[in-house]
Amino acid sequence: MSSTSFARGIFLGELREEEIFPYPQVLDSDQKETISMMMEAGHAFFQNTNDAAANDSAEKIPEEQLDEMRQLGMYGLMVPEEYGGLALTNTMYAKFGELTGEYDLGLGIHTGAHQSIGYKGILLYGNPEQKEKYLPSLASGDVFACFCLTEPSSGSDASSIKTRAVLNEAGTHYVMNGAKIWISNGGIAEIFTVFAQTPAIDAKTGETKDKITAFIVERAFGGVSHGPPEKKMGIKCSNTSEVYFENVEIPVENVLGEVGGGFKVAMNILNNGRFGMGACLTGTMRMLISKAVDHANNRKQFVSNLREYQGIQQKIARMNLLCYANESMAYMLCGNMDRGAPEYQIEAAMSKIFASQSAWDVCDETIQILGGAGFMKDVGIERWMRDLRIFRIFEGTNDILKLFIALNGVQELGNLFKKQGNLGTVMGLAQKRVLGMGSLKTKVHADLEPSVKQLQEDITKFHIATSAQVIKYKKKIIEQQVVLNRIAESSILLQSMAAVISRANLAAEKGDTSEVVLASAWCGEAHQKIAALVADMQNADLTKVDNATLNVGKLSLDNNGYLAQSPI
Amino acid sequence: MASLRVLVGCKRVIDYAVKIRVRPDALGVVTDGVKHSMNPFDENAIEEAVRMKQKKIVKEIVVASCGGTQSQETIRTALAMGADRGIHVEIPKGTDESLQPLAVAKIFAKLVEKENPDIVILGKQAIDDDSNQTTQLLAGILEWPQGTMASVVEHSEGKLKITREVDGGLEDISVGLPAVISADLRLNEPRYATLPNIMKAKKKKIEKMSPEDLGVDVTPRLKVLKVVDPPVREAGDKVPDVSTLMDKLKEKGHI
Numbered sequence: 083m084s085s086t087s088f089a090r091g092i093f094l095g096e097l098r099e100e101e102i103f104p105y106p107q108v109l110d111s112d113q114k115e116t117i118s119m120m121m122e123a124g125h126a127f128f129q130n131t132n133d134a135a136a137n138d139s140a141e142k143i144p145e146e147q148l149d150e151m152r153q154l155g156m157y158g159l160m161v162p163e164e165y166g167g168l169a170l171t172n173t174m175y176a177k178f179g180e181l182t183g184e185y186d187l188g189l190g191i192h193t194g195a196h197q198s199i200g201y202k203g204i205l206l207y208g209n210p211e212q213k214e215k216y217l218p219s220l221a222s223g224d225v226f227a228c229f230c231l232t233e234p235s236s237g238s239d240a241s242s243i244k245t246r247a248v249l250n251e252a253g254t255h256y257v258m259n260g261a262k263i264w265i266s267n268g269g270i271a272e273i274f275t276v277f278a279q280t281p282a283i284d285a286k287t288g289e290t291k292d293k294i295t296a297f298i299v300e301r302a303f304g305g306v307s308h309g310p311p312e313k314k315m316g317i318k319c320s321n322t323s324e325v326y327f328e329n330v331e332i333p334v335e336n337v338l339g340e341v342g343g344g345f346k347v348a349m350n351i352l353n354n355g356r357f358g359m360g361a362c363l364t365g366t367m368r369m370l371i372s373k374a375v376d377h378a379n380n381r382k383q384f385v386s387n388l389r390e391y392q393g394i395q396q397k398i399a400r401m402n403l404l405c406y407a408n409e410s411m412a413y414m415l416c417g418n419m420d421r422g423a424p425e426y427q428i429e430a431a432m433s434k435i436f437a438s439q440s441a442w443d444v445c446d447e448t449i450q451i452l453g454g455a456g457f458m459k460d461v462g463i464e465r466w467m468r469d470l471r472i473f474r475i476f477e478g479t480n481d482i483l484k485l486f487i488a489l490n491g492v493q494e495l496g497n498l499f500k501k502q503g504n505l506g507t508v509m510g511l512a513q514k515r516v517l518g519m520g521s522l523k524t525k526v527h528a529d530l531e532p533s534v535k536q537l538q539e540d541i542t543k544f545h546i547a548t549s550a551q552v553i554k555y556k557k558k559i560i561e562q563q564v565v566l567n568r569i570a571e572s573s574i575l576l577q578s579m580a581a582v583i584s585r586a587n588l589a590a591e592k593g594d595t596s597e598v599v600l601a602s603a604w605c606g607e608a609h610q611k612i613a614a615l616v617a618d619m620q621n622a623d624l625t626k627v628d629n630a631t632l633n634v635g636k637l638s639l640d641n642n643g644y645l646a647q648s649p650i
Numbered sequence: 651m652a653s654l655r656v657l658v659g660c661k662r663v664i665d666y667a668v669k670i671r672v673r674p675d676a677l678g679v680v681t682d683g684v685k686h687s688m689n690p691f692d693e694n695a696i697e698e699a700v701r702m703k704q705k706k707i708v709k710e711i712v713v714a715s716c717g718g719t720q721s722q723e724t725i726r727t728a729l730a731m732g733a734d735r736g737i738h739v740e741i742p743k744g745t746d747e748s749l750q751p752l753a754v755a756k757i758f759a760k761l762v763e764k765e766n767p768d769i770v771i772l773g774k775q776a777i778d779d780d781s782n783q784t785t786q787l788l789a790g791i792l793e794w795p796q797g798t799m800a801s802v803v804e805h806s807e808g809k810l811k812i813t814r815e816v817d818g819g820l821e822d823i824s825v826g827l828p829a830v831i832s833a834d835l836r837l838n839e840p841r842y843a844t845l846p847n848i849m850k851a852k853k854k855k856i857e858k859m860s861p862e863d864l865g866v867d868v869t870p871r872l873k874v875l876k877v878v879d880p881p882v883r884e885a886g887d888k889v890p891d892v893s894t895l896m897d898k899l900k901e902k903g904h905i
Contacts, residue, residue, distance in 0.1 A: 119730060154844045
């Protein structure tokens with residue numbers, strides 16, 4: 083089945099409309115009413131019961147409050163009703179997640195580590211017996227779950243994990259040994275989704291090779307212990323611990339998915355949960371913008387309130403644009419997931435990168451607008467900065483995800499070129515392909531047409547520039563991370579342009595053209611950035627500069643530090 | 651043991667935290683696009699009914715609301731808090747904003763005929779019109795005893811002991827059943843609906859009817875002439891001593 087992924091299409095110079103237009107509207111009126119009532123209940127809980135500042139200081143969520151959260155139903159949002167869950171769709175879950183973004187990211191990681199990745203594997207890959215056995219008490223929050231992949235020497239390089247699980251002689255149990263680090267909920271979980279190397283016999287060669295298998299491990303099996311809670315920069319109330327497995331006996335019935343298929347299980351769990359971040363951080367950015375605006379409207383310096391100064395207006399505008407673009411991408415992603423899009427891993431990676439970086443920038447600017455007050459603990463903004471830092475790191479570092487996006491796209495191109503044979507004609511065909519990009523099938527509001535033109539132009543430029551890089555470096559492009567990053571950043575900007583145009587168009591079709599200014603402004607900014615990135619890609623002189631710069635990096639690494647001597 | 655049945659009323663009003671704006675035609679306030687929620691005193695009313703059900707004094711709670719189409723959301727909230735089923739007396743758009751306590755009381759009187767509850771609990775007053783009349787009017791129409799501004803309600807042997815919050819302090823009364831009560835803020839701390847209860851509420855029945863079905867004429871008896879903002883508070887004056895104060899007060903005609 084051919085992909086309709088917009089993100090894939092741009093690498094091929096295509097503007098695929100199916101997943102972009104119209105902007106996904108996946109909630110029926112009943113679901114809208116339900117989520118609206120749930121949001122009200124959620125707001126009441128966060129306003130009246132939860133104290134994020136206290137949670138941060140105590141580095142804990144009070145035990146009594148966990149009980150309230152269980153009663154509220156916060157732990158089983160996407161579990162099917164038959165197992166005691168609320169059966170929310172991705173979009174509904176995302177919307178509800180805006181609450182943790184708005185009020186308490188630490189608490190959000192506690193609940194997210196539990197349901198978005200901790201037991202998600204059982205939802206996605208569990209057999210009926212496993213679901214029946216584990217989901218009810220996980221959905222009720224009576225027991226907590228966590229996702230155990232990372233090890234001291236295996237972070238981004240997940241397939242290099244050393245934890246091993248070996249089948250016993252009787253063939254009834256796997257015996258697991260190993261250690262995991264930085265596990266959210268590791269100190270409080272009863273159920274662990276653990277990834278370990280298992281010896282597997284290659285059917286063809288008869289050779290024994292290690293392959294990763296996913297397991298559902300119960301603390302009750304014995305041999306599972308954990309370290310003290312890590313002291314962290316932020317999300318302090320979320321428990322993070324090392325988890326140790328010493329001769330843990332795991333019944334073979336607890337293999338999750340296929341033996342040897344664990345890597346895919348891990349990647350799909352992470353991929354499936356990624357959409358949550360975009361929505362969650364929309365809540366955060368919206369809240370921060372309110373605080374920044376409130377300050378700008380009321381603080382007077384020199385002759386006016388801060389709001390009168392262009393410098394401040396520009397900052398506020400930028401924050402709005404970032405939030406708008408992020409929100410547009412986030413809900414386009416989960417909307418497409420709910421509509422049954424066959425694949426979305428590139429879009430999910432793009433959303434995660436954009437959300438985490440934008441939220442960081444918005445928080446940074448909020449503190450700047452508030453000045454010294456922004457730096458003070460009591461004002462409450464500094465906690466958000468500390469909480470947000472991890473979002474660019476966990477769930478797949480932004481650095482790795484950029485490479486993932488670029489390499490996926492480059493692979494698309496590589497396949498295309500293989501089919502076309504002679505490289506000389508490839509560029510000619512590339513030119514032909516994009517020049518043939520006529521008007522969209524979708525009728526777009528007149529005010530958005532200039533942005534659509536920019537998008538088409540940019541996809542064209544992007545496709546040609548990326549193709550040129552693929553032709554230039556061939557298989558060695560894998561090593562060209564400077565180039566790959568430029569490719570990734572351009573592609574994310576293109577995705578964001580499509581998302582805002584579609585969303586503003588939806589509003590315009592309903593009679594509200596107020597969002598056109600946001601969409602146009604964002605597209606204008608993205609257009610300029612893409613032009614610069616593409617120009618960099620095609621600049622042979624810059625390549626020389628890049629290499630010289632990289633050399634500085636290598637020398638510093640060899641020198642164990644900063645290269646220059648003091649100037650005095 | 652549970653044998654009593656309760657009819658609770660609730661009203662969809664502009665949320666208490668919203669900054670009210672007077673309409674350009676000065677005949678009311680802006681409601682379009684403004685956040686609405688359940689009248690806070692009605693939350694107390696429903697909460698009390700749910701607690702009585704948890705104590706097994708009450709066996710069924712029926713919640714009713716008179717209003718436009720969106721009143722259904724308010725009824726759903728009540729169902730999510732623990733009411734068993736709902737009745738929506740739908741008032742057509744245009745007349746819903748002019749619905750007055752006498753009409754509501756008449757509607758509730760008909761609902762009482764239909765449902766036969768032992769207790770009717772309403773919120774003391776709605777925060778939009780602040781009438782504080784419906785309970786009293788209803789009790790009068792039904793010729794039932796009333797316990798208004800209730801801050802404590804205790805049930806014992808077919809009677810209700812009610813503590814009322816009055817200007818002078820607290821007043822204890824005892825009423826026989828059936829009776830009408832109005833809930834005050836300190837009656838209880840309303841629960842917020844849990845997500846599982848919100849889901850369960852979707853399966854609970856809401857019956858729809860019109861005032862005509864009940865034979866009630868909801869034509870307003872009162873006409874709103876004008877709605878204006880309260881006058882803007884003017885700056886005060888600081889005076890150095892009491893004699894200046896006396897002079898100023900005389901000057902302004904206050905003494």
